[in-house]
Amino acid sequence: MQQAPPISAVAMRVAKLPLLARRRVLRALFHVSNTVQGRAAAGLATHFERVLRLPRREALRLDREAVYHDRLAELEWLSLLTRNRAAIERDLDHVTTDTPQLLSRIASGGEPVILAPLHMGPYVLGLLHTMLTFFPDRPLLILRRRDDRPAETQVMERIAEFGTPVRFLTVTDRAGFLPAIRFAKGGAVIVVFADLPPHYGKPAAMPIFGLPTRFAFGIDAMAYLTGATVVPIAIGAEAGRDVVAPRPPFTVHGNDAEERDRAAELMRRHIEATILERPEQWHFWPSLHEYVQPDAPATPRGLAA
Numbered sequence: 001m002q003q004a005p006p007i008s009a010v011a012m013r014v015a016k017l018p019l020l021a022r023r024r025v026l027r028a029l030f031h032v033s034n035t036v037q038g039r040a041a042a043g044l045a046t047h048f049e050r051v052l053r054l055p056r057r058e059a060l061r062l063d064r065e066a067v068y069h070d071r072l073a074e075l076e077w078l079s080l081l082t083r084n085r086a087a088i089e090r091d092l093d094h095v096t097t098d099t100p101q102l103l104s105r106i107a108s109g110g111e112p113v114i115l116a117p118l119h120m121g122p123y124v125l126g127l128l129h130t131m132l133t134f135f136p137d138r139p140l141l142i143l144r145r146r147d148d149r150p151a152e153t154q155v156m157e158r159i160a161e162f163g164t165p166v167r168f169l170t171v172t173d174r175a176g177f178l179p180a181i182r183f184a185k186g187g188a189v190i191v192v193f194a195d196l197p198p199h200y201g202k203p204a205a206m207p208i209f210g211l212p213t214r215f216a217f218g219i220d221a222m223a224y225l226t227g228a229t230v231v232p233i234a235i236g237a238e239a240g241r242d243v244v245a246p247r248p249p250f251t252v253h254g255n256d257a258e259e260r261d262r263a264a265e266l267m268r269r270h271i272e273a274t275i276l277e278r279p280e281q282w283h284f285w286p287s288l289h290e291y292v293q294p295d296a297p298a299t300p301r302g303l304a305a
Contacts, residue, residue: 015078019091020240026075027239030068042066044285051209051288052279065280069121072237073283076122080155085162088128095129098245103134103231106249112184112228113138116194116219116267117235118274119283124155126235126244131164131189139165139188141180143222145196171200171218184226192219194232194267195282197290204260206268208275213291215271220263223252230263232270236278247273 014022014029034040041063048059080088097103106113115130117123131140142156153168160166167188169180184190200216207213223230232247247270252263275282284291 011075011078012082015075015082018087019079019094022075022079023072023239026072027068030071034064039064040067042070042285047285047288048279051211052276062280066285069237069281073122076125076237077151077155080124080158081151088125088158091125092129092132094241095126096241096243097130097133098243100134102246102249103130106229106231107134107138109229110187112186112188112190112226114190114192114219114223114226114228114230116192116230116232116270118195118271119193120235120274120278121237121281122242123235124159126242127191128159128162129242130233130244131159132162135189136163139167139183139186141167141169141184141188141190143169143171143190143192143218145171145193145200171196171216181222181225184222184228188226190222190226190228192222194219194271195284197284197287199290204264206264206271208268208272211291212293214293215267215291217260217264217267219267220252220260221255223263224255224259227251230266232267232274234270234274234277236281 010029014025016022017025030040041060043063044066045056045059045063048054048062049056052059054062079091083091113135115127117127131138140159144153144156156168157166167180167183169176194215196216198214198216202216202218202221203214204217205212206215206217219230222228229249229251231249234243234245234247236243236245250263250266252259279285
């Protein structure tokens with residue numbers, strides 16, 4: 001009997017399928033695996049139960065779905081790495097944008113724009129669709145973590161194959177900050193992830209779900225220095241499509257504490273609402289303790305570092 005192919009070989013085959021087909025296959029494989037090996041768990045049920053205050057049954061269901069969406073995200077990264085441009089363009093037909101007129105209006109001004117997504121699901125396809133649909137002639141500046149995996153950078157770099165000049169700035173790279181600002185002032189679209197842990201710098205108190213959480217927060221400075229409009233944006237994965245949902249945009253008019261607090265509150269609402277909509281797709285649940293002030297009285301047991 002021929003030995004079953006390793007998981008990597010199966011994943012490679014599935015990743016080369018069109019979006020609808022590969023997601024159907026992944027869901028089927030996930031169902032078979034759960035039936036044969038027992039239900040998978042991400043170990044996040046306690047978070048869903050205590051932080052989101054969900055019933056135990058729903059928390060356990062979301063915990064299983066978190067495993068599926070982790071695998072979906074990995075599959076979509078692999079797909080973007082291996083499929084050719086024409087195949088990716090066909091996948092883009094399955095990305096939809098809520099309130100597209102909002103992005104069209106902002107794009108028409110020609111000024112710099114900051115897109116502020118969270119690390120949710122397979123977000124790159126949604127970002128690529130947004131760039132090609134609403135900002136096709138704009139350069140792109142991506143602020144990234146210093147510990148991004150090489151594969152993540154390679155996937156982001158593929159955006160350049162669609163005619164978009166792409167530049168990266170590590171969030172802790174002070175020497176590269178001013179050149180990046182000059183680059184962005186030329187009408188660039190800037191991607192700044194809204195949910196980085198506080199140790200990435202300039203933490204701001206942004207409590208979510210009643211927890212005393214802090215997030216790294218530099219969007220206010222970037223928006224003020226570039227004159228960019230900030231568009232909080234949510235990207236989520238569904239069975240047959242990805243959904244891009246822009247939130248109400250805002251601008252930053254000063255570098256004082258009051259303006260920073262106002263911007264932080266707007267981003268806090270965005271983070272909380274986005275996670276609540278699709279909690280099983282947020283990548284950073286396992287590191288939630290990094291966001292929570294350890295000695296704060298509102299910290300539930302088991303979440304403090």
